[in-house]
Amino acid sequence: MPLLDAVGRYSVRQVEYLGALAIQLWRCLRFTVRAHAFGRRRLRWKRVVMQMAEIGVHSLPVLCLVSGATGLIMALQGGAELRKFGAMDAVINLVGTSMTRELGPLIAAIVVIGRSGSAMSAEVATMAVTEELDALRAMALDPVDFVLVPKYLAMLVMLPCLTVMAVFSGILAGGVFTYYSLDLTLIQYFLRTGDILLMRDIISGLVKAGIFATVIVHVSCLEGFLVRGGPVSVGRATTNAVVKSIFLVVLADLICTAFFYFYWR
Amino acid sequence: MAAKFSARQLLNRHGREPIIEVSGLKACYGERVVLDGVNLNIRRGETMVILGGSGSGKSTLLRHIEGLERPSGGSVRICGIDLAKATDQQLSALRRMMGVSFQSAAMFNSMTVGENVALPLLEHTDLAEPTIELMTKMKLQQVGLSGVEDLYPMQLSGGMRKRASLARALAMDPEILLFDEPSAGLDPVIAAGLDELILDLKGTFRITIIVVTHALSSAFRIADRMCMLYEGKMLAVGTVDEIRNHPHPRIHQFVNRIPSQPEPSSHRYITGF
Numbered sequence: 001m002p003l004l005d006a007v008g009r010y011s012v013r014q015v016e017y018l019g020a021l022a023i024q025l026w027r028c029l030r031f032t033v034r035a036h037a038f039g040r041r042r043l044r045w046k047r048v049v050m051q052m053a054e055i056g057v058h059s060l061p062v063l064c065l066v067s068g069a070t071g072l073i074m075a076l077q078g079g080a081e082l083r084k085f086g087a088m089d090a091v092i093n094l095v096g097t098s099m100t101r102e103l104g105p106l107i108a109a110i111v112v113i114g115r116s117g118s119a120m121s122a123e124v125a126t127m128a129v130t131e132e133l134d135a136l137r138a139m140a141l142d143p144v145d146f147v148l149v150p151k152y153l154a155m156l157v158m159l160p161c162l163t164v165m166a167v168f169s170g171i172l173a174g175g176v177f178t179y180y181s182l183d184l185t186l187i188q189y190f191l192r193t194g195d196i197l198l199m200r201d202i203i204s205g206l207v208k209a210g211i212f213a214t215v216i217v218h219v220s221c222l223e224g225f226l227v228r229g230g231p232v233s234v235g236r237a238t239t240n241a242v243v244k245s246i247f248l249v250v251l252a253d254l255i256c257t258a259f260f261y262f263y264w265r
Numbered sequence: 266m267a268a269k270f271s272a273r274q275l276l277n278r279h280g281r282e283p284i285i286e287v288s289g290l291k292a293c294y295g296e297r298v299v300l301d302g303v304n305l306n307i308r309r310g311e312t313m314v315i316l317g318g319s320g321s322g323k324s325t326l327l328r329h330i331e332g333l334e335r336p337s338g339g340s341v342r343i344c345g346i347d348l349a350k351a352t353d354q355q356l357s358a359l360r361r362m363m364g365v366s367f368q369s370a371a372m373f374n375s376m377t378v379g380e381n382v383a384l385p386l387l388e389h390t391d392l393a394e395p396t397i398e399l400m401t402k403m404k405l406q407q408v409g410l411s412g413v414e415d416l417y418p419m420q421l422s423g424g425m426r427k428r429a430s431l432a433r434a435l436a437m438d439p440e441i442l443l444f445d446e447p448s449a450g451l452d453p454v455i456a457a458g459l460d461e462l463i464l465d466l467k468g469t470f471r472i473t474i475i476v477v478t479h480a481l482s483s484a485f486r487i488a489d490r491m492c493m494l495y496e497g498k499m500l501a502v503g504t505v506d507e508i509r510n511h512p513h514p515r516i517h518q519f520v521n522r523i524p525s526q527p528e529p530s531s532h533r534y535i536t537g538f
């Protein structure tokens with residue numbers, strides 16, 4: 001019985017959490033639309049732009065390195081296997097499609113979780129601890145509207161951009177491999193990659209990036225909003241935000257991939 | 266804008282009843298009951314000072330009046346609207362006419378002091394930027410702070426931060442002001458200036474002011490009525506003179522600053538050592 005009890009409690013908590021996430025997302029979307037519809041000062045463009053710089057520009061170098069390294073690793077590993085079948089050419093397909101459809105969005109998401117997701121949850125959690133969120137509420141400003149919406153918009157723009165950069169640097173790294181092993185020039189390599197890639201691959205990658213952006217911002221901020229108590233809970237919120245974001249991003253990736261596999265071929 | 270208008274209407278329609286009615290309020294943090302059946306009516310335009318020992322639940326009571334906590338029992342009504350049942354629009358309208366200064370100041374640390382004070386104006390009014398800038402300067406001057414607009418809250422002293430938060434509370438020219446220990450950490454001259462400011466506000470604008478304070482001399486000076494919280498109950502509500510001459514031993518002790526007698530057991534403990 002205690003086991004059943006624990007399982008029950010755990011499930012209820014998880015469902016509650018997902019519910020809170022869904023409510024937050026709904027409110028955020030409403031605020032975003034309303035801010036656009038009435039075109040007032042309410043959308044704090046300055047904050048959005050600052051967040052965009054923070055999320056996008058500053059994580060570009062590390063993202064390109066990670067993604068490039070991954071592209072090269074894939075080309076090497078794939079090349080080692082494909083050589084046995086004399087299908088070395090297929091390395092181009094391998095790197096091109098898997099980067100665009102899968103690894104580009106995923107690597108961008110994980111780098112952004114580490115850099116920005118954690119920073120966001122720490123920021124929001126600190127605001128909760130220092131009563132800044134209460135001060136906002138007492139001023140009739142909704143923290144979801146004031147704190148979350150700018151971050152969400154920034155992420156929604158920047159993560160797809162970062163994904164494009166990740167895909168590009170991954171494919172470029174693959175090109176370095178083929179330059180030495182297949183004697184292809186980079187231009188030839190990119191032309192062949194272009195032939196292989198379908199619009200579908202590119203769109204599905206970008207759709208994933210948008211979904212990941214939603215997951216990252218909402219999970220990170222919700223962890224911050226839920227904080228009660230002192231500075232210790234700020235650290236805990238940050239850890240939770242990173243762990244939950246990674247888990248939910250991978251889960252969302254699986255669902256998207258399955259969806260595209262079955263319904264869009 | 267529509268929401269703001271309805272708040273004023275509300276206030277006018279509301280007429281003579283108390284602007285704030287706390288009835289049977291029960292507040293808990295987890296298992297712990299902090300307020301238990303607190304009643305308090307505050308009339309429009311009066312200044313109410315809330316007294317009470319440290320940890321007696323004064324800040325908690327204010328948080329309930331601000332609608333930041335959900336009561337475990339009883340209700341808080343402002344202009345006749347029960348905060349727990351209010352719609353988002355009503356709550357937002359009510360909050361726009363309240364100015365709140367927290368005990369911890371609660372300044373937004375990512376913004377400059379000027380931006381902090383200007384924030385409610387930027388968000389809730391259609392005033393032009395230069396007007397807002399001017400008003401920000403004025404509000405800061407009112408609390409004796411000038412030339413700090415471009416500093417960040419963390420670059421101010423504790424007392425300055427406190428005053429900046431008062432300026433932010435005043436920014437929207439609120440109908441109801443809630444100050445949690447406004448003079449804590451201020452030097453006597455500035456604290457006296459603050460009393461004058463409060464007297465000024467209530468003289469000219471007929472604002473309803475609720476102040477939590479431990480500074481008795483200032484409390485007696487600014488209050489129309491006072492109340493005292495003790496062990497989760499409202500011990501007494503009355504005019505300044507009524508409270509000053511109240512027969513209840515706790516109140517007598519509090520307003521005359523008589524220290525608690527050491528408990529016999531602890532006394533023995535100390536001497537027996």
Ligand SMILES: Nc1ncnc2c1ncn2[C@@H]1O[C@H](COP(=O)(O)OP(=O)(O)OP(=O)(O)O)[C@@H](O)[C@H]1O
Nearest residue numbers: 229294299317318319320321322323324325326368
């Ligand atoms: N967030 C919280 N979580 C748990 N308990 C709390 C919390 N905030 C306050 N309390 C408890 O509630 C009681 C009342 O706290 P409150 O802050 O309202 O006191 P106060 O009268 O404002 O005291 P002070 O004069 O020191 O500011 C205290 O005993 C405190 O321990």
Ligand SMILES: [Mg+2]
Nearest residue numbers: 323324368445
């Ligand atoms: Mg307090």
